[in-house]
Amino acid sequence: MKRPELLAPAGSIEKLVTALHYGADAVYLGLSEFSLRAKADNFSSDELADAVRLARRYGRKIYITVNIIPHAKDIPLIREHLGFMKNLAPDGIIISDPGVFDLAKEIAPGIPVHISTQANITNPSSAKFWERAGAKRLVLSRELTLEEIKEIRESVALELECFVHGAICISYSGRCYISSFLANRSANRGECTNSCRWNYTLMEEKRPDVFHPVFEDDRGTYLMSSKDLCMIEHLDKLADAGIDSFKIEGRMKGINYVAGVVKAYREAVDALAERPFRAQERWMKEIEMFSSRGYTTGMFFGRQPDNGYNHDEKDVYRMSHELVGIVKxxxxxxxxxxxxxxxxKGDSVEFLTTGLEEKPFIVDDIRNDRGRPLESGRNDEIVSIPSVPGVRANDLIRRPK
Ligand code: SF4
Structure with a gap:
């Protein structure tokens, strides 16, 4: 069986390098105007050209999102950007709107088109529609079970991609107006403020200053507080269901997250070569280090009304390690x-390097770029420290918080 692709988020050049360094087969990113993550540190046109060159140098693939839900006034700029894509020639563009799909076929016919999860492909008929239209890949809706994915697989030959890790919307694959109403920033234009995860209380109209907490049980309310998706222990089931590409969510997250999650999933995807697939404890240990709300397997095994919500306050936004620096x-x-x-000087750090992840190292010597000894270095400063066997350029250094 062909090994599925590991597809990682790249919200900036630094995250792109990190994702490639830790073993992503492909990365996805967006131009600032048209990505569904418009507020993420997306790429300018020049940076995008650099990103494509960089991915080529690593021999990996690069996909670019153009998945805004556009209004008529957006179309001229979309035309212009599709013209730019034609010259850039990425390995794919990710689109959710049928109109943009048609424009892409007209303006940049040589570039494969992936249909975004925001197009909500949930059934074989929809998959066949996009196959007939000429799409290369479908990013399946996050609301599907494994059985439903198999049905789609049996009905089409094009590539299937699904999210395996990261935040999940409480609404239907991002089609939501909570953020638009509460913060005037629309999720459908890439500006979601994650308003579904804010804290809410009850207020009576005539007493505007009195806020009553809402309790669903003795721990509070978690009506709209979804856990994050994590399928690392079940990649074999997704591969067997016919998934060709495993996607990690998180272009808004930091390089610490990108490095740790890509590294763990890289090992897991490689382990698919041997059956039975055995999930390793160290993968979960690595993944547990990053900001999350606790993990769930989402809808893949059917509806999980209890397991899918975050019931436990200690699970909210935990992050056990912080980034110290990047080895240049x-x-x-x-x-x-x-x-x-x-x-x-004297701090204990860890290197995100195979075999060294949990080994503490004491930094007993810090020097500046002229070789002068320092007692400490600051954020954004370039310093030199003693080498550790096995560490490579682009490895991350971190420490427990
Ligand atoms: S507010 Fe929540 S449910 Fe709505 S789009 Fe944003 S993350 Fe998704």
Whole structure:
């Protein structure tokens, strides 16, 4: 069986390099005007050209989102951007609107089109429709069970992609107006503020200053508080159901998240070569380190009304490790490090390097770029520290919080 692709988010050049370094087969990203993550640190046109070159240098694929739900006034700019895509020639563009699909076929006919999860493909008829239209890949709706995915697989030959990790919308695959009403930022234009995850109380009209907490049980309310998706222990079932590409959500998240999650999923996808597939404890351990609301398997095994919600306050936004820096070079027994945090002499750090992840190292020598000893380095400073065997350029350095 062909090994499924591991597809990672890349919200900036730095995240792109991190995703490629830790083993993503492909990355997806967006132009700032048209991505469904318009507020993420998306790419300008020049950066996008750099990103495509970088992915090519690594021999990996790059997909670009153009999945806004456009109004008539948006069309001229979309035409212009599709013309730009034609010259850029990414490995795919991700689209949700049929009108944009038609424009892409007209303006950039050579570029494969992926149909976004926002197009809500939930059944074989819909999949066949897009296959007939000429799509190369479908990013399936997140609301499908494994059985439903198999039915779609049996009805079409095109590539199927699904989300395996990351945040889940409480609405139907992002088609939602909560953020638009409450924050004047529309999820359908890539500006969601995650309003479904805010804290809500009850207020009586005539007493506007009195807020009554809402309790569904003795721990509070979690009506709209979905856990995050994590399918790392079940990738074999998704591969057997016919999924060709495993997608990690999170272009808004930091490089710490991108590195750890891609690294864990890289190992897991490679482990699919051996059956029975055995999920490793260290994968979950790695993934548990990052900001999440607790994990769920979403809808893949049917509806899970209890397991899918976050009932436990301690699960909210936990993050056990923080980023310290990125290794830029390894030379003459020393590492050049771009700091992303304060680093003091004597601090204990860990390297996100195979075999070293949980080993603490004491940084007993910090120097500046002229070789002068320092007591500490600041965020954004480039310093040098003693090398550790096995560490490579682009590895991340982190520490427990
Ligand atoms: S407010 Fe919540 S449910 Fe609505 S689009 Fe944003 S994340 Fe999804």
């Amino acid at each position: 070079t390894v030379e003459n027994g020393r590492l050049t490090v771009l700091l992303r945090n304060v680093l003091n």
